[in-house]
Amino acid sequence: MSLTMTPLAAFFVLSAIGAAAALLVPAERNPPVLSAFGAASSAALLFAGAAGLLSGSSPSLTYWHFLPLGALRLGLDPLSSLLVLLTGAIGFPVSIFSGTYLLRYREEYDLGYFGLLYHLFLAAIVFVLVARDVFSFLVAWEAMSVLAYLLVTYENDKSDAAHAGFVMLAMSEAGMILAAGALLLLANGAGSIDFTAIRAAAPHLNPGIRWAVFLLSFAGFAVKAGLVPVNSWLPLAHPVAPTNVSALLSAVMVNLGIYGIVLVNLSLMPLHGTAPGALVLAVGSLSALIGILYATIESELKRLLAHSTIENMGIVTAALGAAMIFLAAGEKLPAALALLAAFYHLTNHSLYKALLFTGTGAAQTGSGTRDLDRMGGLIHRMPMTAIFFLAGVMAIAALPPFNGFVSEWLTLQSILRSTLLASKPLRLLFALSGALLALTAGLAMTCFVKVFAMGFLGLPRSDEAAGAVEAPRAMRSAMALLTAACLLLGILPTYAIPLLDHVVKELGGSSATGALVQPFFLVGPSGGQGLSAQFVRDFHAIGAQVGKGLLPGRGLVILLRGAAQNPVVFAISPTYGVIAFPILLGLTFVVFRLATRGRRVARRAVWVGGLGRLVPALTYTASGFANPVRVVFRAVLRPTVTEHVTEEVSEVFRPMVRREQIETHVVDRFLLGPAASGLRRLAGLLRRMHSGSVNLYASYVLLTLLLAFAIWAGSH
Amino acid sequence: MTRWVWEGLKSGIRTTRYPAREEQTPGVSPGRPAARSGEEARRNAAAGVCPTDAIRASANGSVVDHRHCIHCFRCVRSDSSAVDWQAGFEWAGETEPERMARRLGRLFRRSLNIRFVDAGACGACMGEVRQIDNPYYNIHRLGFFLTPTPRNADILLVAGPVTRAMRHALRETYEAMPPPKRVVAMGVCALSGGIFGPSAAAGGGVSDVVPVDVMIPGCPPPPLAILHGLLVAVERKPPQPLTSLAEGSAP
Amino acid sequence: MDETSNTALNGPTAFAELCRETWQESVRVEREGITERLHCARDRLAALCEWLVTACEHVFVTLIVEEEGAEWRLTYVFHPPTGGIFAEVVLRFPVSEKHVPSIASTIPAADGHEREAADLFGLIFDGHPRLGAFILHDGWPAHALPMRRGFDIARPLSRRRTGDPAEPSRGLDAPGAFAMPIGPVFSDLAEAAHFRIETLGEDASRIALRFFYKYRAVEKLAEGQPVSRVQLLAERFSGAAAFAHGLAFCQAIEEIAHVTIPPRASVLRAILAELERMRSHAATITGICNSTALAVATSQAAMIEEDLLRLSAVLSGHRYFFGMLKPGGLALDIPDPACREAATRADAIARRLSRLSRLLRQSSSFLDRLEEVGATSDAAALLLGLVGPVARASAVARDIRILFPYAAYAETPPEVPTEPQGDGYARLRVFFREAEESARLIARLAADIPPGPVFLPEVSPRAGTAVGAVEAPLGAAFHFVRLDAGGRVLRYRITTPSFANWPGFQFAAEEFAFQDFPIILATFGLSNAECDR
Known part of the structure; x- marks a missing residue:
């Protein structure tokens, strides 16, 4: 047993004990027990993942010789190590959070049942990640899907939970069938279910099969990743699920969709041509835009976050697609950059999405509502929650000094590398995707300004919000941990990049660290490290080596050079930004105070046109804030407005109009809606065949026989 | 659009030269009553033809309190007049000239912002105050600007007797203004309540609610009188007395 | 709609006949001057009013609530579409009773009147969906009913602010609204x-x-006051239409006193009224130009307005004609040459207006902002009881100068322009056309001013009631006056065009872009001082 496998084993043991304990301890002791075992097993995962990433080795062990299929194996490679690490990093705070969050279910629901599902769910996720053969992978995947369904429908007496669970399970199973098809095609080609054997045989598969594998796996795993057009389950499942489950779904389980896509298309089977990458890039960019569009117009906080998960998975997928194109085009360094961006963003999304979900849970616990239109002013009643939530909002809106900024910057930078590609259509595609992603970033800003402003600032728009209380300590500490992680990844990217580079090297065959994180403080005036002498001179001339002896690390600067024909250098240092911006702000403040010395600051009530008092009904709501977006994208959103007059004095005199606006998701409208009604029609046709008449059935048999005979005759 | 430019240019400069020169175009001001001396005037004043008691008898003639004169013309159009009718429009006066502390200071003499509040004015004061922004009077040339927010305002210009519903709004507007600030009340309603107040529905003028610095009498004060009042507020014109006394009376 | 009305209704006696035929004993008809009074019981009120409006096509004018000793007296005033007479539905019941059936559901024009009576008298109109929070704001003590007999308006109330501001009724119920x-x-x-x-x-x-931030309780202030004092109130509660309202009051007093003013006074009154209409319309046009940020046009219109103000001051001594009117005629004679000179100047101003109108018509950016903005259909205008230029822009050709001719309008009737579209641009065109028509009227009137005195030396009205009807610049104004035996005002009820037209604005301003709000507001040209009283 290696350094990696021991903590992994510890995790499974702890999970098993946790699951057993959940069934044994009395209900009121359940949340703390779940919290303790969840945190402990997650800590084990942190060890396992970190060891796997740092060691760089890929240990594996055979756990069962299942005779008809051969050896079933478990193991860790850098990619699965990263995801195991992430699972631990999310599982730990979420478990702490659950300890107090679950208390709300004490009266009505069986907490032991929840604890059992919770531990099994985490175990299934990790099992998927460590599975090294098709059989183990698929079994664990199925277990994970079913457990997720059971967790989402935990509040089983609610009809919307049942509906959301049904959609989720149906889509998940459909995806599972497609993904299984892909994996079985690979296994069939290799004659073995073992990943190593598949990896060896895959390059020799014929192009048709490889296309089939790509399409099946992409479509199948896209369901879990929540990519357009198979994203419908996400915004349905999140609002009905308990918030800690939402956090695990959005911050952990969707990652496995990306894991599946990468596993099949980059790890098991080498790339063939740029076309698959182009498809992935296009789907990713579209998902990002559509995701954020629906997030922006949403007022239910958890559904909003679910749409935003679609967006972030879209960004990850777009970066992945870019990497696949670069790899296929033989551009190894840009490919490494793009892969790095994808995994950085994946990591970041997990962290800040978990933070936002725990923040939502805290806000809901404190104020009793998740509807942004009914929140408002929570910063006064729940200041700590507000600060943590603000950190999450800044991170997801890609604002420095938080992590989202770094990974979105890297993603857009890697998309800009398209100048290296020879193909014009591909460059056009990159340009379009870049534009979509830039629009996405802008909308994300709108969306999360709305979330924070409408949720936490202004006046409380309901009695619940007005009477909010600060979240309990366990919730705050969970949020504090996640905030710290978001901040560290935001200000110390030069430490994170080499870690992620292990994964990138494995998949892309090239290291991005060398290109991105250069110790240029140490570079002598003659150049080196791939930097031209001229550039180094210029950099030194503007004082880049000031403090060389004092500043730590590898320079803490991310540096991105353009190619020979585009020799622009993009450099950024969130680390120094964190030092420089406060100093600049402080200086500005000091200068301003000095310039306006002697002026008194008077505080007065907000000016409302002499109305006397500002009431919440007169302040912007979340829906109102987002309405310009709704109006601009009316062509996409196509709202159906129903209006009825509730009190009518005469036909021209309408004192009160009640208006409801329903936006059917564009995917549902164009794809799932027609597909569902098509299936229903087909079922109707089939039913018509079953008239119950014996003669008719006899004629079916006869027809089939004749047809079979004709085929047989034709083939001979 | 060039048509509009041409149209504007063709009109030429119509703006009054006031305060640099006198403005005597007929119709710019209705004029107002002035006290008259003599026993006959004293007797007529005592007879009480004035419905608002703006005209009263003094020791040696009549006295006119411009804060109450509502321009009903009954004094001059009756057979036994107690007053003279006086042209002109420089009517504004200060309430407490000695209160230097409330003055705006030199900084505001060239440019400042005015927030107007309608505290129950009839349309006439509204009509006149709208004229000050128009080519004939053009307050911008004197450095006065109207502002929609009290946060930027230096002068609060108020018309109307301050109705019950506007009392709080007026107070709030005043409080929303940063110091230093001055309050200019225009029109007899704003000075004394006019014929509407004080009553249960309307107050006895602006000074009931916020401290008034400059008063512009008139019902309504014509645009030039408003201009004069604003100039008084920034000390570019000397204030005029708010009551007219017969010659030889002790002030 | 004049054509459609039954000719049998034109004669007042025929109307009385028809009324008796339809309602038998349940309605008692009585005639006084040009008024048919229909007395009915409370349970018949709604049906009778509905019959008047639907079967007889009568126009709702106003609701006058009076407290006479121990009895309420509610007078619902209507007039036929052809004018000439008033039909009043009178309802009496003990003061202790507060409930009255609401007629607003069938006659939306009565909505505001009922709400006002509820606020000021404490009456409860059964079936009205939203009473309260109309005229009295939160500054008023909870149970103050300022129009009740016992309420002393002269005594200032406590200045303490009571409670939270009353919220206006909302009109949109949607998630996130x-x-x-x-x-x-x-x-x-x-x-x-x-x-x-x-x-x-x-x-x-x-x-x-x-609204009613500017409620000065003018009607209450008038109670118990001599006519000469109320005259001041009538002129000054809405200074922008001072002459029109002063005239309506004078006409009511003259009718009660049974006097006919000298012909010279009639003609001069008409000249001044038209001059005021021109000036008011010029002000409205200024407002419309300003709302679309058309600087040169705003300046031009504002200069026209100021020129008219100066002309008014030259003629009458006052820019807004304050002090010009008195019951029995005018306080000041205007010599014929001055009138002719004024007509010439008015004509020159009208030509400037035409020029401005032409230039505006050629400015597409300006028209874009007015056309189809804030549209009111003719059906809506009729139902809501809109009056004046606003109604005429929706093809409702009603004008008090034609329906109830006063001053010199019987001999010199105006042409009443109408436009069919009902949008902001139609209203602007009506304002322009009316202002130009006023200049023509002034010219016609000034050409032949009869000689003689301009006032009757002695007008001493005694007990009686009358309605003075005037086409104020913004539309029909009705001043109802009841005098006691000593010639003091017992009840003064002012029905103003702004009060009638605000619901029209509210109706026109549905589903619009934010930036159109000031434009729709300006094209209605309404006055809060006139509405709030």
């Missing part, structure tokens, strides 16, 4: 009024109004 508050202190130079633009964010859906 909110309201943008505007006023009472807003814009550069706006009258005190409070608007709430109800919206879901980008476009405005509806507007909720909170």
